[in-house]
Amino acid sequence: MDKNTELVIKDLRKSFGKNKVLNGINFKLTEGERVVILGPSGSGKSTFLRCINWMEEPTSGEMRFDGELVTAKNIRKMRRDIGMVFQHFNLISNMTVMENLTLAPLKLKVMKKDEAEKRARELLKHIGLSEKENAYPASLSGGQKQRIAIIRAMMMSPEVLLFDEPTSALDPESIGDVLSLIRELADRGMTIMIVTHEMSFAKEIATRIVFIDKGKIIEEGKPNEFFAHPKTPRVQEFLEKVL
Amino acid sequence: MNDFFSKIAELFSTPEYIDSLLHGFLLTMQIAYFAILIGVALGTIIALIDTAKPSKWLTIPKFICTVYTTVIRGTPMALQLFIMFFVIFAVKGFPSIITAIIAFGLNSAAYTAEVIRSGIQSVDIGQKEAGMALGLSNFTIFTKIIAPQAIKNIIPALGNEIITVIKETAIVSMVGMYDLNMAAKDIGSGQNMASYIVPMFVAALFYLATIYLITFIVRRIEESLRKSDLRTEE
Numbered sequence: 521m522d523k524n525t526e527l528v529i530k531d532l533r534k535s536f537g538k539n540k541v542l543n544g545i546n547f548k549l550t551e552g553e554r555v556v557i558l559g560p561s562g563s564g565k566s567t568f569l570r571c572i573n574w575m576e577e578p579t580s581g582e583m584r585f586d587g588e589l590v591t592a593k594n595i596r597k598m599r600r601d602i603g604m605v606f607q608h609f610n611l612i613s614n615m616t617v618m619e620n621l622t623l624a625p626l627k628l629k630v631m632k633k634d635e636a637e638k639r640a641r642e643l644l645k646h647i648g649l650s651e652k653e654n655a656y657p658a659s660l661s662g663g664q665k666q667r668i669a670i671i672r673a674m675m676m677s678p679e680v681l682l683f684d685e686p687t688s689a690l691d692p693e694s695i696g697d698v699l700s701l702i703r704e705l706a707d708r709g710m711t712i713m714i715v716t717h718e719m720s721f722a723k724e725i726a727t728r729i730v731f732i733d734k735g736k737i738i739e740e741g742k743p744n745e746f747f748a749h750p751k752t753p754r755v756q757e758f759l760e761k762v763l
Numbered sequence: 764m765n766d767f768f769s770k771i772a773e774l775f776s777t778p779e780y781i782d783s784l785l786h787g788f789l790l791t792m793q794i795a796y797f798a799i800l801i802g803v804a805l806g807t808i809i810a811l812i813d814t815a816k817p818s819k820w821l822t823i824p825k826f827i828c829t830v831y832t833t834v835i836r837g838t839p840m841a842l843q844l845f846i847m848f849f850v851i852f853a854v855k856g857f858p859s860i861i862t863a864i865i866a867f868g869l870n871s872a873a874y875t876a877e878v879i880r881s882g883i884q885s886v887d888i889g890q891k892e893a894g895m896a897l898g899l900s901n902f903t904i905f906t907k908i909i910a911p912q913a914i915k916n917i918i919p920a921l922g923n924e925i926i927t928v929i930k931e932t933a934i935v936s937m938v939g940m941y942d943l944n945m946a947a948k949d950i951g952s953g954q955n956m957a958s959y960i961v962p963m964f965v966a967a968l969f970y971l972a973t974i975y976l977i978t979f980i981v982r983r984i985e986e987s988l989r990k991s992d993l994r995t996e997e
Contacts, residue, residue, distance in 0.1 A: 599898035610893035624897035
């Protein structure tokens with residue numbers, strides 16, 4: 521059976537005032553793919569990721585999710601199927617871990633309370649943080665927060681999971697915990713897009729690498745080819761610096 | 764010194780004086796209470812309009828709010844009170860307490876709006892984004908995430924504003940109203956200079972005790988709201 525196309529993006533552009541950040545991105549995402557987005561800082565890679573679930577509203581271009589045109593009106597519905605994990609975790613600080621996990625399923629009426637709490641407990645147990653159920657985010661370490669943020673996104677069983685530099689704000693030890701959780705999701709066939717600076721992780725997890733510079737995709741390919749034989753001088757230069 | 768204590772004894776043993784002070788205190792509290800209610804209600808509306816995402820429907824309301832807060836905060840309270848008394852509500856027989864409540868309420872609204880606006884804007888943008896990414900409605904994001912966090916920032920400054928209003932009502936004595944401040948002056952007048960001392964200090968104690976009580980209550984509220992900020996678990 522052919523894999524479903526999740527996402528098709530045509531000529532995506534985004535400007536902040538006069539500052540043109542994305543200059544026409546064309547992109548297609550297929551079910552089960554794990555796309556790592558690389559690029560120098562300020563290249564627009566985070567903005568690209570944030571445009572996918574309209575954390576930033578695109579200035580122009582066309583976006584289809586599951587074949588349906590994404591608009592300002594239906595984006596809220598789409599977001600149920602597009603989970604996002606942020607660099608700074610963004611756990612809701614006035615809610616306990618349990619409340620964070622069950623907020624969306626309950627508010628969007630996709631689960632009953634006992635059902636949502638059962639699933640939350642299973643996921644918490646799985647990441648070894650069962651005892652943090654009633655803790656507030658302020659009492660958690662960065663690594664714990666990020667792993668909870670990941671399972672919070674998983675509560676809604678999204679089709680795609682977006683990671684915006686998920687380990688950039690973590691200490692080295694926590695990075696390992698968070699990466700192994702992402703790796704596990706990948707092994708289970710989750711469709712994933714990640715912006716990251718962890719090159720070895722990118723190489724290991726990606727089914728495709730996308731390189732963005734000055735708001736455009738300038739090179740993409742399978743990780744082996746991409747890292748071993750970069751085609752464009754800009755990518756060669758970038759890899760020389762980071763590897 | 765003997766004279767001082769005898770004055771105190773005199774004040775507290777003369778029912779008319781006690782009566783005057785209590786009446787004055789009651790008027791002060793009535794004006795302050797209703798002014799604060801108006802201030803919080805109107806201030807909240809202004810703050811919500813101010814912090815709302817710009818759209819063509821809100822262009823004019825936003826402009827009005829800006830002009831309002833600028834004018835109110837840019838002119839003296841005493842002048843605003845005079846304008847209310849001698850221009851806008853210069854109708855014979857119109858109850859002066861209503862005029863005073865409106866004057867202080869409208870004034871407090873501008874300051875309260877600023878307090879609430881800054882409270883809302885100080886909530887980390889990531890909190891809103893988390894709600895958006897989960898597919899929540901703007902209403903849910905505001906009521907469940909933004910507002911509960913904003914209140915923590917708002918309460919201390921709002922307590923400050925309440926205290927300011929209570930003390931500032933003392934200027935109603937300038938338009939002849941018999942508030943606590945006026946009562947103190949009235950009791951002391953018609954005698955010698957020294958006779959002012961005792962009633963004024965007593966009036967000061969009334970203000971001080973009230974404000975101390977409010978400060979205490981605000982502290983307690985702050986503490987209970989800060990529960991989720993603690994780094995230890997419950």
